[in-house]
Amino acid sequence: MWITNGTLADVAVVWAKLNGVIHGFLVEKGRKGFTAPEMTGKHSLRASVTSELIFQDCEIPKENMLPKTDGLKAPLMCLNQARYGIAWGAVGSAMACYDAALGYAKSRIQFGKPIASFQLIQEKLVHMLTEITKGQLLTLRLGRMKDKGELRFQQVSMAKRNNVHHALEIARTAREILGANGILDEYPVMRHMANLESVKTYEGTHEMHTLIVGEDITGIPAYV
Ligand SMILES: Cc1cc2nc3c(=O)[nH]c(=O)nc-3n(C[C@H](O)[C@H](O)[C@H](O)COP(=O)(O)OP(=O)(O)OC[C@H]3O[C@@H](n4cnc5c(N)ncnc54)[C@H](O)[C@@H]3O)c2cc1C
Structure with a gap:
């Protein structure tokens, strides 16, 4: 279940167990x-096609098995790249929501003033921008470590977990600032908010990244 572009793809990369060991297999459309x-x-x-891959008595020739893919390491290497990209993507979604909220707050007049002049609105904008800046700095630092080949997957987990969590929080806050207009497709906020719900789950759920970082801190795995 839940395979992005599965219906469109000419070839699927499938991770499956053979004699109890995980290997990668190419399965052609x-x-x-x-x-x-x-x-x-x-x-x-x-906007993205999501598919269910069904294998019913599907036989795969031996040459379709990817070489050097014994165990979970190979798929986890792919995931680590994707998670790093998602950490940046979440910052982008948060920035779009912040920009929409700031522009709206400066132009929407209530009680004779732009709502941006009210302390409660300013507190929300300050919180949003602070979390965006923290996410940018965290991910920039990861990028520099990645360039040097020093990046650990637990650090990517911390960034994916943090940035997606705060992007969702920022999208919800932006929606509040926009009032009823926040639910309209005229603004990007609700779209980002709905999409971020998937991002929170895919490429490792928020909870799984918590457990990855938790194990790294304590040395104790808490998965089961
Ligand atoms: C739009 C979309 C596209 C996707 N595209 C792809 C794709 O291209 N390829 C791909 O492989 N997958 C893809 N996924 C799947 C995604 O990676 C999974 O949905 C995700 O890994 C969670 O698995 P699950 O849905 O089976 O949840 P479950 O594993 O059933 O988890 C349900 C809940 O229980 C929590 N949970 C589970 N186990 C534990 C535990 N031990 N301790 C604490 N909490 C736990 C989870 O964090 C979650 O909150 C996609 C998902 C979506 C929504």
């Missing part, structure tokens, strides 16, 4: 026993 119907009914990431 049209192979007997393999179908990839599109999943419907999503309220989030609606």
Whole structure:
């Protein structure tokens, strides 16, 4: 379930166990026993095709097995790259929501003044910008460590977890500042908010990243 672009792809990369060990396999579109119907009914990431990959008596030739892919290390290396990108993407979503909220707050007049002049609105804007700046600095630092080959996956987990959590919080705060207009597609806020709900779950859920960082801090795995 939940495979992005599965219906569109000519080749699927599938991680599966052979004799109890995880390996990567290439499965071509049209192979007997393999179908990839599109999943419907999503309220989030609606612009992206999400699919269910179904394998029913699907036989894969030995040459379709990826070399040097024994165990979870290979898929986790891919995930680590994607999670690093997501940490930046979440900052971008948060910035779009902040920009929309700031522009709206300066132009929306209530009680004879722009709502940006009210202390409660300013507190929200300050909190949003502070969290965006912290997320940018965290991820910039990761990028520099990545360039030097010093980046650890636990640090990527911290950034993905933090940035997506705060981007969602910022999207919700922006929606509050926009009042009723916050639910309209005229503004980008509700779209980012709905999409970030998926981002919070995919590429490692918020909870799983908590456990990864928790294990790194304590040395004690708490997954089960
Ligand atoms: C739009 C979209 C696109 C996706 N695209 C892809 C893709 O291309 N490829 C791909 O492989 N996957 C993809 N996914 C799947 C995504 O990675 C999974 O949904 C995610 O890993 C969570 O798995 P799950 O949905 O089975 O949740 P579950 O594992 O059932 O978890 C449900 C809840 O329980 C919590 N939980 C589970 N175990 C524990 C534990 N031990 N301790 C504490 N809490 C726990 C989870 O954090 C979560 O909150 C996509 C998902 C979405 C929404």
